[in-house]
Structures are given as structure tokens and as C-alpha cells.
Amino acid sequence: MTPHASLPGLTVVAHPLVRHKVALLRDTATPKKLFAELAEELAMLLAYEATSDLPLERGTVETPLESAPAERLPQEAVTLVPILRAGLGMVPGVLRLVPTARVGHIGLFRDHDSLEPVEYYCKIPTGAERGQVFLLDPMLATGGSAVNAATALKQRGITRLKFLCLVAAPEGVRRFHDAHPDVPILAAALDRELNAHGYILPGLGDAGDRLFGTK
Numbered sequence: 641m642t643p644h645a646s647l648p649g650l651t652v653v654a655h656p657l658v659r660h661k662v663a664l665l666r667d668t669a670t671p672k673k674l675f676a677e678l679a680e681e682l683a684m685l686l687a688y689e690a691t692s693d694l695p696l697e698r699g700t701v702e703t704p705l706e707s708a709p710a711e712r713l714p715q716e717a718v719t720l721v722p723i724l725r726a727g728l729g730m731v732p733g734v735l736r737l738v739p740t741a742r743v744g745h746i747g748l749f750r751d752h753d754s755l756e757p758v759e760y761y762c763k764i765p766t767g768a769e770r771g772q773v774f775l776l777d778p779m780l781a782t783g784g785s786a787v788n789a790a791t792a793l794k795q796r797g798i799t800r801l802k803f804l805c806l807v808a809a810p811e812g813v814r815r816f817h818d819a820h821p822d823v824p825i826l827a828a829a830l831d832r833e834l835n836a837h838g839y840i841l842p843g844l845g846d847a848g849d850r851l852f853g854t855k
């Protein structure tokens with residue numbers, strides 16, 4: 641996992657399985673069920689990388705033969721915060737790796753004219769600030785939603801934060817890093833640019849609509 645050479649803060653997870661699944665995810669012929677499965681699998685692969693520096697507690701475990709040293713994740717080690725709606729599609733994949741993770745939610749939608757995010761919901765598990773928080777959203781486009789969500793989490797005392805997304809635009813990466821230089825971004829793909837409507841090119845279209853079949 642190597643940080644991007646010219647976009648500070650960004651790491652693109654370039655594993656062959658990630659690239660393969662991103663290709664399937666982009667395909668306009670991919671049906672809703674497969675799209676959701678791919679989003680889940682990609683989230684799991686990103687989470688594997690994102691959890692590589694989680695602190696562990698040392699203890700022991702009784703094997704059938706003897707006592708052995710053991711390392712375990714502390715309670716409340718990980719909290720997931722999907723940005724509604726589309727971030728929900730990444731939660732099951734991360735939970736398969738870290739089933740003890742707790743889940744908060746932050747509701748934001750982009751105003752279609754201004755493209756600026758409007759917050760309508762925020763509920764974060766108590767104690768989240770004592771562990772690692774993963775902010776989840778498949779799309780980092782203008783960056784407005786992710787910047788706003790990260791700000792809201794920091795206002796609740798959260799300092800150990802990483803942002804996991806499936807497709808990022810350079811514009812969004814720059815805006816996010818300018819606002820939150822302390823928050824690493826892990827992406828499955830870095831795309832070319834945004835179009836005039838704030839959609840990522842080549843992108844995958846509207847992630848929420850493809851996940852939930854709303855269009």
C-alpha cells in the first residue's frame with residue numbers, strides 16, 4: 641500500500657482483486673444485486689488495509705494443550721460511520737472483518753444546484769472517540785459530503801479517523817486533504833475528473849441509486 645505520489649493524504653489500494661471488482665462495479669450492465677455485493681467486497685478489501693495499524697491488547701489464550709500469548713482488539717476499538725445513503729453499502733463488508741465494530745450514521749445529501757451537502761441526521765455511538773473511526777462513502781466527488789462528515793465527527797471528539805471510499809476524484813481528494821490533512825483517505829480507484837454536475841468521470845454513476853434501485 642503506497643501513498644499517492646502527487647495527491648497527499650490519498651492511498652489507492654491497487655490489489656488486483658480490487659481492480660477487477662472496480663471494473664465490474666463501474667459496468668453499467670452490472671445489476672443491483674451484484675453491485676451491492678461488489679461494494680461490500682471492496683469495502684472489506686479496503687478495511688483489511690485500513691485496519692493494519694490497529695492497536696492490540698496483549699493477553700493469553702488457553703489452547704487444548706497449554707496457555708499461549710494472545711493479542712486481541714480492545715472493546716470499542718472500531719466504529720464505522722457510513723454517510724447515508726450510499727455509505728450503507730460498505731458497512732456489511734467491514735463488519736465481516738470486524739464484527740465487533742459499532743455503527744453510527746451521518747445523513748447528508750448533496751443539494752442538486754449548489755452541490756453542497758445538507759446534514760439531516762447524525763448519531764454516533766458513545767465512546768467512539770476512544771477508538772478508531774472509519775468514515776465510509778463510496779464516492780468522493782467534490783468532497784463536500786466527506787469534509788462535512790469528518791468535521792461533524794471531530795466536533796464529537798473523534799481524532800482517530802480514516803476515510804474509506806470506492807471511487808475518488810482528484811478535486812475531492814484535494815478538498816478533503818486541505819480541510820482534514822490528518823485524516824488518511826483510502827480509495828479503491830482514483831478517477832480523472834468531475835463533470836459539470838459534480839459526477840465522477842469515468843465513475844460508476846450514482847452509487848446510491850445503483851445500490852438501492854431508486855432510478
Ligand code: PRP
Pocket residue numbers: 723724725726727748749750755757777778779780781782783784785786812838847848849
Ligand atoms: C453521493 C455520495 C456521496 C456524495 C459525494 O451522495 O454517496 O455522499 O454524493 O459527493 P460530494 O463529494 O460532491 O459531496 P448523494 O448526495 O447523492 O446522496 P445519496 O447517498 O442519498 O444518494
Ligand code: URA
Pocket residue numbers: 726779781838839840841843844845846847848
Ligand atoms: N455521487 C455519486 O453517487 N456519484 C458521483 O459520481 C458523484 C457523487
